[in-house]
Amino acid sequence: MIGNVTPNLPQKLIGYLRPGAPALLLTAGADGYATSAYTWVVAIDDKHLRFGVDDGGSAMANVQRTGLVSLQVIGPDDVTFLVKGKARQIKPRIEAAAPNVIMLWEMEVMGARDQSWRDVKTTALMYEWPAEQREALLKMEQAVYAEMRDFAA
Numbered sequence: 001m002i003g004n005v006t007p008n009l010p011q012k013l014i015g016y017l018r019p020g021a022p023a024l025l026l027t028a029g030a031d032g033y034a035t036s037a038y039t040w041v042v043a044i045d046d047k048h049l050r051f052g053v054d055d056g057g058s059a060m061a062n063v064q065r066t067g068l069v070s071l072q073v074i075g076p077d078d079v080t081f082l083v084k085g086k087a088r089q090i091k092p093r094i095e096a097a098a099p100n101v102i103m104l105w106e107m108e109v110m111g112a113r114d115q116s117w118r119d120v121k122t123t124a125l126m127y128e129w130p131a132e133q134r135e136a137l138l139k140m141e142q143a144v145y146a147e148m149r150d151f152a153a
Helices: 011-017 058-066 134-150
Strands: 021-028 034-045 048-054 068-075 079-091 102-114
Touching: 011 034, 011 068, 011 079, 021 048, 021 058, 034 058, 034 068, 034 134, 048 058, 048 068, 048 079, 048 134, 058 068, 068 102, 102 134
Parallel strands: none
Antiparallel strands: 021 034, 021 068, 034 048, 048 102, 068 079, 079 102
């Protein structure tokens, strides 16, 4: 461990991400500026995360160009991590996300930085679905997480 960076995912983070959670996908544009996009993430083990990338967006272009990504994870109980790694596309489409075209990518973790602050509590990054679509979208989201976890790369 170098400072608060570990080469593998800490158990606290794995426990939060194994069932699936929202995160921010951070990439660098061709102009050198950072970009962010909401995504879903699941932990496969202490060295691998899977996440979705929208087809046709700037995040897709950036990750295809460089293969480098960061994921900002903010959860309850002081789960605040920035995870960096090398990514590769493992599936052209997450079927459970249809009609949206979201590709499945897998990150090999290079480092996880604990960004929690002593005595400071964070609020989890979460989606608030429209009331009339909430149940259907929560069901879809759980199906997406299951497909992300269960896909044999």
